[in-house]
Amino acid sequence: MPNASILVADDEKSIRLTVAQALSSQGYEVATAIDGSTALEQLKETPTDLLLLDIQMPGMTGIEVLQKAITQQPSLKVVMVSAHGSVDNAVEAMKLGAVDYLQKPFTPSELRELVNRVLERETNDSGDCDAEVANARKLAGEGKYEEAIAAAKQCIGNHPQDAAGFNLLGELLEAGGDRSEALKNYRVALDLDPTYKAASNNLDRAATNPTSKPSF
Secondary structure (H helix, E strand, C coil): CCCCEEEEECCCHHHHHHHHHHHHCCCCEEEEECCHHHHHHHHHHCCCCEEEEECCCCCCCHHHHHHHHHHHCCCCEEEEEECCCCHHHHHHHHHCCCCEEEECCCCHHHHHHHHHHHHHCCCCCCCCHHHHHHHHHHHHHCCCHHHHHHHHHHHHHHCCCCHHHHHHHHHHHHHCCCHHHHHHHHHHHHHHCCCCHHHHHHHHHHHHCCCCCCCC
16 A cells, blocks of 8 residues: 555654654654554644554553544554553454554564555455465465465454454464464454354464474
């Protein structure tokens, strides 16, 4: 999405500068805000495609800013940024309308990949999440794990409140050896849907038998 307008709201100057530099070099129009109140004022004045919003800021929290920002601009896409790796905050934000989240520290390439993915996709919760999950599982079964992970992340972006995408991403990460991130995704899935047995079973298995791995 060339020339997309992006607003970066973070109280850390180094983060604002790093993000602005990484995205400006890709042709995006990037503005920055030091806190939530400033971000909301800028959103009133300038139509914005994407808001990169720190969860923890002085004064108004990122969750509060998210709610007000989406009210001001219903079509705005919001990605939450957290230095604390808080699953609870990320889940709450996605329930309230955020389309994705990014954990600090992150590399410029990770940032650009996420931003490109968010801006290129159409968020569509009415689509068929089951079909997307099935396609990702098919790719994993064929040994195409990188493609499967990309498909799982796409599913999460399209259906941020559906537990299936997070559970699948957890399985793929666990199969690839990243057990810590896998457990986080299983917990996100259960926070979204406490009755989701697949995620519950995966979490119990991974926690009690670290050498086990899911199969596809």
